[in-house]
Amino acid sequence: MHPAPSVIVFTTLSGLGFGLLFWLGLGFPPVTGWTAFTFFAIAYALAVGGLVSSTFHLGHPERAWKAFSQWRSSWLSREGIAAVLALVTMALFGAGLVFLGTGVVVLGLLGAALSLATVYTTSMIYAQMKTIPRWNTALTSALYLAISVAGGALLAGQTRFVLILLPIAAVVQVLWWMQGDKAFSDSGTNLATATGLGSIGRVRAFEPPHTGTNYLLREFVHVVGRKHAQKLRAIALILGYAVPVLLLVLPFSHVLAALAIISHIIGIFASRWLFFAEAEHVVGLYYGKRGA
Amino acid sequence: MTTLPSSTQKKLGLVIDLDTCVGCHACVISCKGWNTENYGAPLSDQDPYGDDPRGTFLNRVHSYEVQPLADSAKVQPAAQLIHFPKSCLHCEDAPCVTVCPTGASYKRVEDGIVLVNETDCIGCGLCAWACPYGARELDAEEGVMKKCTLCVDRIYNDNLPEMDRVPVCVRTCPAGARHFGDFADPDSNVSKLTAERGGMELMPEQGTKPVNRYLPPRPKDQMDDAGQLDVLAPFLAPVAEEATGFLGWLDKTLEKL
Numbered sequence: 001m002h003p004a005p006s007v008i009v010f011t012t013l014s015g016l017g018f019g020l021l022f023w024l025g026l027g028f029p030p031v032t033g034w035t036a037f038t039f040f041a042i043a044y045a046l047a048v049g050g051l052v053s054s055t056f057h058l059g060h061p062e063r064a065w066k067a068f069s070q071w072r073s074s075w076l077s078r079e080g081i082a083a084v085l086a087l088v089t090m091a092l093f094g095a096g097l098v099f100l101g102t103g104v105v106v107l108g109l110l111g112a113a114l115s116l117a118t119v120y121t122t123s124m125i126y127a128q129m130k131t132i133p134r135w136n137t138a139l140t141s142a143l144y145l146a147i148s149v150a151g152g153a154l155l156a157g158q159t160r161f162v163l164i165l166l167p168i169a170a171v172v173q174v175l176w177w178m179q180g181d182k183a184f185s186d187s188g189t190n191l192a193t194a195t196g197l198g199s200i201g202r203v204r205a206f207e208p209p210h211t212g213t214n215y216l217l218r219e220f221v222h223v224v225g226r227k228h229a230q231k232l233r234a235i236a237l238i239l240g241y242a243v244p245v246l247l248l249v250l251p252f253s254h255v256l257a258a259l260a261i262i263s264h265i266i267g268i269f270a271s272r273w274l275f276f277a278e279a280e281h282v283v284g285l286y287y288g289k290r291g292a
Numbered sequence: 293m294t295t296l297p298s299s300t301q302k303k304l305g306l307v308i309d310l311d312t313c314v315g316c317h318a319c320v321i322s323c324k325g326w327n328t329e330n331y332g333a334p335l336s337d338q339d340p341y342g343d344d345p346r347g348t349f350l351n352r353v354h355s356y357e358v359q360p361l362a363d364s365a366k367v368q369p370a371a372q373l374i375h376f377p378k379s380c381l382h383c384e385d386a387p388c389v390t391v392c393p394t395g396a397s398y399k400r401v402e403d404g405i406v407l408v409n410e411t412d413c414i415g416c417g418l419c420a421w422a423c424p425y426g427a428r429e430l431d432a433e434e435g436v437m438k439k440c441t442l443c444v445d446r447i448y449n450d451n452l453p454e455m456d457r458v459p460v461c462v463r464t465c466p467a468g469a470r471h472f473g474d475f476a477d478p479d480s481n482v483s484k485l486t487a488e489r490g491g492m493e494l495m496p497e498q499g500t501k502p503v504n505r506y507l508p509p510r511p512k513d514q515m516d517d518a519g520q521l522d523v524l525a526p527f528l529a530p531v532a533e534e535a536t537g538f539l540g541w542l543d544k545t546l547e548k549l
Contacts, residue, residue, distance in 0.1 A: 001421075059415015059435025066412055067393035073295045076393035076418055130387065130498055131424045188497045189424070191356075195376060196492040196506055197310075201360035206373060209320070209352035212345050215429040219420065282495070283426035286354055286378065 001132065002222045003276035006056040011122060012265065012272050014050025014083075015144060017043050018115040019152020021090050025112030027105075028158050036097040042155065044087070051083060075128055079121035086114035119148040126275075133183035134279045139176045146172045147268060154264055157257065159248050166264075170241035173271065177233060184280050184290070194285045205288025220281035221289045229278055232270050240267020296389055300404035303475040304442055305382050305503035306462065307482045307491060311510045312469035315355055315375030319461035319470060323351040323379070323440075326460040331445045332410045336433035348431045350440045351379040351461055374509055377470070379461070380427035380440035381494065381502030382406050388419035388428060388439075397437070404476075404503060405444055410436045424498045447472075475503055 020043040024031075031039055055061040068084075070077040090111035096103040123144035126135040150165035191205070192198025244260035244267075284290045327350055328335040337347035354376040360369040382399075386406050389397045396412035397419050399405070408419075415435040420428040428439045443459035446452060456463060462470040473482035482505070485491060491505030535543045 057417075059417075059430060059437075060413065063394065063412065063414045066395070067414060067416075070393050070395050073390040074393045074418075076391065076416065080393065125391075125418070128391070129421055131422060189495055193495050193497060194424075195356055195374075196494055196508065197356060197358050197374060200358045200372065200509070201369070202358065204357045204359070205354065206357040207355040209317075209349075209354050214346060214352075215348070215420070215432070216426045219417065219430075220426070281421070282424045282498070286426060 001276045001279040001281060002219050003273050004057050006053050008269065008272045008276065010050040010054035011144075011275075012050070012268050013046045013053070014048075015119055015122070015148040016151045016155065016265070016268075017046025017048070017050060018083075018086065018118050019148035019150070020155040021047065021086065021115040021152070022112045022149060023152045023156035023158060025090060025093060025108040025110075025115060027103075027108060028153075028156055028161075032097050032101045034098075036094065039156070040090070040094040040098070043090075047083070047087065075121055075124040079118060079125060082114060082118040082121050086111060086118045089114055116145065116149070119144055131282050132279050133187035133189070133282070134180040135275075136187075137176075137179055137183065139172065139179055143169075143172050143176045147271075151264060151268065154244060154261055159252070162248055163245060166241050166245050170237060173237065173241070180278070187282070189282045189285070191285045191288075191290070194282070205286070208287055216283055217287060217289075221284045221287060222277055223289070226278060229274060232274050236267045236271035236274065238267070239263045240271055243267070296384075296386060296399055297401045300384075300399070300401055301476070302403040303382075303384070303503050304403045304405055304447070304473070305475055305482065305505070306379075306442075306459065307471040307473070307485045307505050307507060308377055309469040309471070309485075309489075309507040310374050310376065311489075311507060312467045313353075313375045313377060313465075314467050314469075315353055315373075316466065317353050318464050318466055319377055320349060320351050320353055322460045322464035324349055326443065326446070327438075327441070331441050332408070333431060333434035333436055333438070335438060336431055338432055346432070348429045348438050350427075350429070350438060351377060353377045370512070372509060372512065377461075378425060378427070379504075380406060380442075381425060381500070381504040382440075382442060384501035384503060385499060387422040387424075387498075387500060391418045391422045393418070403474075405442045406439070407441055407444065408437050408439060410434075413437050424495050424500065425502075442472075475505075 024039055024043060055064050058064060067077055067080050071081050089107055093103045093107040093111050120141055123141040127137065127140035129135050146169035150162060150169040153161040153165055191203045195203055197203045243263040247256045247260040250256055280290060324335055335348040335350070337345065339345050340347065356374050356376055357371050358374055359371045360366070362369055382404055386399055389399050389406060393416065394412045394414055396409045398407060398409065400407065413436040415430055415437065417430050419437055420430060428437050431438050446460060447457050449457060458472045462472045471482050471485060473480040475482055477483060485507065486505045489507040491507050493502050494506065
């Protein structure tokens, strides 16, 4: 799949923002007044900034409001609704903390649940795709939720939780990679089923429909950069998971905490880039780009 | 609504005969010609006369080589070249429809055609992600999703002569490799063809239940049996085994040299 920068930025930043909102809703850290305002401002900047950047890849962003209508069938529609509900609920909860010095606990818990629900709906947009076997697993949702909750804890300064949750997220990440590397061959879809010609003999793509490129090849048959996949996986694991844990084990300082956050975000960007760049869509079979 | 209808009154679709298709791409060109100036936004091209031409097509023809496996009867079986037109299969369980966040993609209850309402399409591309067949292409000029409409603006069009009220790819095909009809009717031409020739679904394991069917190539004549099948062989048998007369003298003389 084509790793569109807008979608990588969106899933990474909004995942982090909703993760922070999750912790704020639970009352970690227990902030009020200006401190609460700062925390909520960061969370909203990440969550809303991510959502806005996701509209950049639309052909008609001015019609994006129509995407709230199809929640019965569409995970993308459900994501939009969940995001708005989470942001509104947490805004009410946050306003209480900032201006009145106290928040309605039920609103906070509800907002935390809706924040997690938003991350889950994002993950399901990808996990539902049977056409992309690497994504088509419950582990995709586990990965998105694990990264969001651990990253949120990091931003919320919940060191105790980070030291547990970030290693868990790292394990899910490695499991997801291992599962993903065999997903395509395990899916049962190959050039023989794609053409129905497998009963005659071995099928090979002889000639593509045209000599140039097209939308399908650009969007779904991205192969550039895969050769660096192993290096990028190592970078994602080290910067995204290992370095933040090491920095937090050291005696606390704000500089180290900031470095941990920056390292985590860079690592997750690498992980998210691979999430798209390594994903193989079955349509590539028709173009002979999936090794038979 | 982007939820799928539980059933449709008709199941309009195509049968594509892989035995007959000669790979001329006439269906590709006629499809682009009709659909760029009728239903919905035009099918744009980018850099059409330049170094990197690209464009939106609703129908494309691939070509595959199939190498039959060798066995005792056929030690070196000949490879076959199979031309493979591919467009929207108007699936019964169309994943492109249910993922649409705006309701722009829908499957018609009356005839099962999958269409895009372009004024509702936000161009997110998710339907193209969900389609295993590559049947949907986002138009780079209009920013909306384009796909085969089964020429919905021809098949019900009273302004056209009756023989033209079929999808333009079917009307154009010079080999007669494309057939249009109602799969819900067991007596239709497409249902009969599918039954007779073992019409197959593409990627059945994806669970999309495609309506369009592909007829597999018929078994090829075997070269080993050429003697039996060669009806001209009796007429081509040599009339004289031994040369006589002048040529006979020449043959003998040259042998002696």
